[in-house]
Structures are given as C-alpha cells and as structure tokens.
Amino acid sequence: MTTKYTRGSFQLMKSMNRSIILNMIREEGPISRAEIAKQTRLTPPTVSNIVKELINTQFVIETTQGMSKGGRKPTLLEINADQFYTLGIDVGTFHMKFVVTNLFGDLKDVTSLPIGNYPGNEDILSIMKQGIQDLLYSGKNDPDKFLGIGVGMHGIVDPEEGISLFAPSFQLRNIPIKEELEKDFNMIVKVENDARTMTLGEYWFGNGNDADNMVGVNVGNGIGAGMMIKGRLFHGENSIAGEIGHVTIDLSGPKCTCGNYGCLQTLAAGPAIAERARKELKTGKPSIIHELVDGDFEKVDGQVVYQAACEGDEFSIDLLNQTGRYLGIGLTNLIHTINPKRIIVGGGVSNAGDFLMKGIEETIQSRGLTDKAKETSIVLSKLGEHASAIGACVLVLEEFFVR
Template sequence: MTGNFQWMKSLNRSIVLNKIREAGPISRAEIAKQTSLTPPTVTHLVNELIAERFVVESEIGTSSGGRKPILLTINASAYYCIGLDVGVKSIKTVITDLNAHPVLEDKQPMPPGIDSDSLLQLLEQTVRRVLDASGLDRSLILGIGVAMHGLVQPEEGIALFAPNLGLRQVPIRAFLEERTGMPVQVENDAAAMALGEMWFGGGQQLRDFISVNIGEGVGAGIVLQGSLYRGSRYSAGEIGHTTVDLNGPRCSCGNYGCLQTLVSGPAIADSMRRHIAMGGTSRCEAMAAGRLESITGEMVFEAARQGDEAARDIFRRMGQLLGISLTNLIHTLNPQKIILGGGVSQAAEFILESVHTAVRSRALESSQANLTIEVSPLGERATPIGAATLVLSKLFAPN
C-alpha cells in the first residue's frame, strides 16, 4: 500500500508539473480542472514543487469574479540537463534549462579509430569540461542524456552496435553514472531527436510522426500514439540500412546499397568526387585545392549555395532517393508529419522540392493526405537537445 501511494503521488506530481510546462502561466484551479485532480491535491503538490524550486508564482491572473488567481510557471533556470550527441566525426554537447533552451554549447572532433574505453573516457572528460565552463553547481544538474548512433539498449544504457565507429557493447550508462554520480539516460540518436521534437520541436501536439536524422548516417525516430517506438530488438527506424540499390556501394554495416551510402554527408562528397573524376566541373575542385579526397559534404553544400549546378544536381538526386525511401515509411506507418534533421537537412533549400516531388508522385493519395514534410525547427541542435530531453522527460512525463 505504501508503494502504491508513493507511486500515485509521483504520478500526480508529474501530471501537475507537466501541465504547468504545457499550459503555464496557469492557476491552481485551472490545473485541477484540466487534470481532474482535487484542488487540495493540486495545492499540496504545487506547494512542494515551489519549495523545491521547480515552479514559481509568476503573475496575477484575471478574475471572473472574486479573488484574482495566482499563476504558475516552470522555474526554468532552477535546474539543468546535459545532452551529448555522439556522432561519427564529433561530439556535440548542450547544457539546457528546464525548457530545453541551451545555456552552453560545445563541439569537439571525434578521434579517428576510437575504441570503447577511449570513447567512455572522452564522454566523461566532455561532461566535466562543459560543467566547468558553465560555472554551474553540480547539484543543479538533473542528469545526463546521451544520444548514440546505432543500436542502443536504453533500459541498460548500452550501445549494442555503432557501425560507423565499429564499436559493440559499450556500457555508457554504467560508466558515466559511476564516474559522475549523476543519473544517465542513453538512447539511439534518431530516437532522441524524435523525443526532442515531440517535447520541444516540430512534433508537439502530434501523436504519430517520424523524425529523420541525416548526417554521417541516416536513422529515423518513430513516434506512434504519442510514444517512441523502438521495436522488439531496438532496431526500429534504421532506415539508413534499408537496401535501395542492389548493386550499390558497400555500407559500414556490411551490406551493399544501403540508403545511407547514397544520401548521407559522406555519400554527397563521394558523388562529387565521381563527378569531377569523370570530367565534370565544380567549384568543389578549387575548394579542395585539386585534392578530390579532401572534398566534404560541407563543401558541396557551400558550392550549391554559390550556384554550382553540379552540387545542386547532387542534392536534387539525393532528395529524390530520400523521397522514395520516405514514401516507403509513409505507406508503412502513415504519419502525420516527417521532420528532417541532422547536418544534411541544412541543405533543405536544395533537397525539399525533389523530396516532395518524389512523395507526391509515388505515395498513395490517402497516405499523403494532410501529411507535412518539413525541416526540424530545432536545427542542428535537434539531436543534442533530444539527448537533454531524455532527462527532462523523466521529470515531466508520468510513466
């Protein structure tokens, strides 16, 4: 009975806190009305939340007759979260407040050929460095969220397989919790991005949507009926490893012709190298000082911005392939919205038109009715903010 009482109190507390987050400034009476909790219960829980500095009384509301209500809001700067986006080439880190607004951002390169032990030590060093840079007291940090590429077992916080880094069975959660003394949540990077979109980005108020993270690899975070869908073995959303070309190049996963070998950042650079090697012209050749191996996806993007037709054509073809793959997702899951994030999504002005064209021409009319495809409003911060949201969702979401 004691356990059930504590669970119910914790559940009600999260309901009240999340209602203030969603609807604040809001009065105690309105919280009771919208949550069906009794006014005394709401008053007691709000008093606790104020005492713990999660909530503040912000202003006086309008009265409909009688005493004017005091309105409540989240005390966003009372506590903070750390979010790490562990990519193939870099680690992006944010420290956010309770509204997921970044108060510190950091980016550092990923050392080539890193092993599991070195990665864990690098993550610990990163956490300590950004904490020192922030000047925040450790007691104000609610926890650490880690968005890791590849297959992740979130309950244990283990990176099962990170194909682009060649790592397996990395115990991220256990290591960081022992070394930092903070709670740690670990999730696949695309799933973390989807969580961030659901709470603070383009997925708010939606029950069914897909976020697609396009960078060094390609992955999808799937939200169905308001919850992350991971699949029976945590591999749902690995669209980067779906085959789109039977005779395509070898992928880091060992297969051939995977989507990410054709539409990721490295794939864009490879396309430009082939174009120039076959006699084509592009500004990228001068940018790379004639060294084709030095061409990067970022160079191709910059060339496209400068009007380079070869670069723009590469992005158009990439958008077409991406649109075909998204059509398969649309027919399978019928989402309300698809949100594009990651570094490649920054080239949306050169990609989106061909994505939309491919979807319009291939998707069933009923499947694309009222469907929206857009770029993440969180921009390049989408995944690290999603990592921080792993911690915030534990605070706000009744589980």
C-alpha cells in the same frame, strides 16, 4: 522554509499525479490551481498539497502575471525554468557535442570534443566524462542544479540498460555508458539512439507540434530514424526499429558498410554525396567545385557541394536534387510503413535542406499511394545541429514530466 531539491528525493517525483500536474504547469503555465483541478479532475485539496510540494522543491513558482478581470490578481503557477538544468550529449562520428539546457530546453551552454581515430570503449567513456566535467565544473554552471545526463548515441542502443550495443562508426560494441557515468557523477543517466533523441527533442521543443505519430530522420554520416507512435518512441523488439539507412533502395547500388548493396545511406548520406560528386567530377563535368577544392578531389565533401549549390553551381544543385529524390524514396517507404502525420528531416545533410526538399517532395508526390500519403507534412528540423543533444536532455526531463 523551502527544501532544496536533492537527487536523493528523485523518487518523490515519481508520483504520477505530481508528475502530471508538473507537466500541465510546464505546457500551460502560468495556470491557476483551480484550472489544474478542473483539467485533472483531482480534488482542490489534492492539487493544493501537490503544488505546495512542487513549490518546496523549487520546480514551480507563484506569479501574479497573467489575465486579470479587475479586482485581485489571481496567483498563478509557472515552471521555475532556470532552477534546474540537464546535460545532453550527442555522440557523432568525429565529435562529441555537449549541451546544457534549462527545463524549457533553452540552451545554456555548449561544448564539443573531438573523437580521435579508432577509439576504444575506454576512449569514448573518457571523452564523455571529460566533456561532462568541463560543463559541470567550469564555474559557469552550478553543479547542484543538474537533474541528470542524457546521451544520444549513434548505432544500436539498449535504452533499458544504457549500453551502446553497436556503434558502427567506431566498430565498437557493448559500451556500458549508463553504469560508468552514474558511478562517476551520481545522477540519473539515460541513453538512447541519436535519431530517437533528435525526434524526442523536436517533439518537445521543435517542429513536432504535438504530432503524436511522427518520424525524425537524421541524415548525416549515416541515416537513422526515430519513430514516435502515439507520443512514445518505438524501439521494436531489439531496438533495431528505424534503421532506415539500411533499407535497400537500389539492388545494384554501391556497397554499404553493413555488407549489403544499395542501402539508402550509400546514396543519400553525407559521404555518399561526396563520393558521387567526386566520381562525376573526375569525368570532367563542369562545376565550380574544381576551383573550390583547387583540383584536389580528396577535399570534396558534402559541405563543399552545398557551398557550390548556394553559389548557383548547376552540377551541385542537380546532385543535391538527386539526393533529395533518393531520400524521398526512403521517406515514401516510411509513410507506407507507419503513416506518420509528420516527418522531420535533420542531421548534417539537412543543412542543404532547401536543395533536398524539392527532390523529396517530388518523389513523395509521384510515389505516395493516396492523396493523404502525398500530403504527409515534411519539415526540416527546428533545433538543427543541436537537435540530438537537446533531445538527450529530454530523456532526463521525461523522468519528471509525464505527458
């Protein structure tokens, strides 16, 4: 007889050995009990007992698929990937995105809700609850399958308390996300900065490829970085670590929303690209953008610049190259500060990846301190527009699978 996993038995999963075995099955399955015992150095009876429990809770199933050297096929273990789901939320400036993933991070459902102008704390929470309800009770997904909810929120977040301390796009402070969602949905809720969730998502299911020292840079309406050091997200003393959008690149550059001048995001984030394009187009620079926006400069945004670049517009290609060089300076600073094995560039602006990459690589080549610094691997996000939301799901998975 099997026992259905319930949220109440979550504490059960906290056992270290159980969690390590579960993760080994996730990463290396299908795998035999004997191989698990060998790799973990736990005794075969211990492994057997824990595996029995994992099968009872339906996290793991037995399979006979796998290598067989004649004779009896060995019984192997694998993750019961679609038995449990997690729900991830990415809170952007204009939209909130909601995804449902299985235990392997595969997308099962997606929805998105607009965030109106000048929202209050209550508005943010009620949009979140609406999106969660839409996915839990649409009839498409069994609500009992959900292990928990992860939230990737822009700005400064207190991940321990699950509070958004400061969300600059909304100018809001102290939104008690964890407390509110746990109260309404009675499941685990984890909250983290969106650049960090993007990094976590790439580390588990994207282009991280087990680079234990890596950085994910989220370039959208602002710029933030999630820093993974020895396989763990680094927060700094007050969760401010990684705010590279506000690293000064040009002392006499444009004024930033933070009050300083020439921050990286005043030169390389989406709105900065649009602003530079507008300024130069007004001086009469030739570009097909004039036609694309019908002479209305208000319609110029990052997307239009990218579209023009794809159509071979030299003005737009140069502009994105220049943006890549600014980003390259920011990334070189990161390389010299924490020396990651890999940097993953994601977020809306990274859609223009190919045009940016040239400028980024040239800058790192010319400014990197040593050959090793210059060789730092720079890649685009694999999970693309869903990276932060999928990474938010990983916040929940981390509770079950100890790496």
